[in-house]
Amino acid sequence: MGIDFEQLRKQMVEEQLVKRGIDDELVLEAFKKVKREKFLPENNKKYAYADGAQLIAAGQTISQPYIVAVMLEALEIEKTDSVLEIGTGSGYAAALLAEIAAEVYTIERIEELAVQAEELLKKLGYQNIKVKLGDGSLGWEEFAPYDSILVSAAAPYVPQKLIDQLSVGGKIVIPVGERNKVQRLKVITKKFNGKIKAKELEYVRFVPLIGKDSWR
Numbered sequence: 001m002g003i004d005f006e007q008l009r010k011q012m013v014e015e016q017l018v019k020r021g022i023d024d025e026l027v028l029e030a031f032k033k034v035k036r037e038k039f040l041p042e043n044n045k046k047y048a049y050a051d052g053a054q055l056i057a058a059g060q061t062i063s064q065p066y067i068v069a070v071m072l073e074a075l076e077i078e079k080t081d082s083v084l085e086i087g088t089g090s091g092y093a094a095a096l097l098a099e100i101a102a103e104v105y106t107i108e109r110i111e112e113l114a115v116q117a118e119e120l121l122k123k124l125g126y127q128n129i130k131v132k133l134g135d136g137s138l139g140w141e142e143f144a145p146y147d148s149i150l151v152s153a154a155a156p157y158v159p160q161k162l163i164d165q166l167s168v169g170g171k172i173v174i175p176v177g178e179r180n181k182v183q184r185l186k187v188i189t190k191k192f193n194g195k196i197k198a199k200e201l202e203y204v205r206f207v208p209l210i211g212k213d214s215w216r
């Protein structure tokens with residue numbers, strides 16, 4: 001018998017997201033729509049709705065659904081927004097973002113992942129996602145400024161270029177901390193006077209952001 005992914009997805013949204021306090025309707029709708037199993041390698045599809053991160057290619061991971069939901073909720077994305085994601089990985093978070101925002105730009109440093117994610121997202125019909133192979137610690141100047149920036153890898157500090165490429169009133173969500181250890185999710189808001197406001201959320205564990213303005 002095949003796995004009833006539809007049922008598992010509904011359950012994941014209820015048990016892992018709603019029951020833990022995620023209540024942003026746009027975020028919940030996105031999680032109800034995007035089929036996480038599509039973003040996992042064949043041998044891991046059965047864990048698509050398990051409550052944790054899973055291995056994808058190149059030793060990288062697709063994040064735990066709940067943590068992605070916390071990050072998306074914290075960004076307070078609106079339908080007309082243009083969003084930048086650093087760390088495309090499987091493309092799952094990019095697909096969720098594309099369900100909510102108008103335009104999504106996502107950067108990945110590992111070619112194999114960038115190519116796979118771009119093909120998959122195209123196959124799934126997303127026309128509002130652009131994938132680029134490159135170093136996201138430097139942002140993506142071409143389409144800046146962004147209303148929201150989601151950093152899907154852990155950094156030692158918030159890279160300055162990301163702050164520069166953020167709209168006034170916009171937010172960055174980023175795990176900041178030690179490499180291969182625990183980090184803390186930070187929400188950075190760029191205020192109208194140009195100053196930065198920072199708030200801290202949960203403790204998390206992400207793969208490292210490797211780049212010119214991060215770990216080498």
Ligand code: SAH
Binds near residue numbers: 087089090094109209
């Ligand atoms: N959002 C992804 C999870 C990504 S895991 C998903 O939904 O599947 C973090 C990813 O960040 C990895 O694929 C890693 O290769 C990538 N990464 C690390 N440093 C990077 C950098 N400087 N620029 C772009 N991507 C980077």
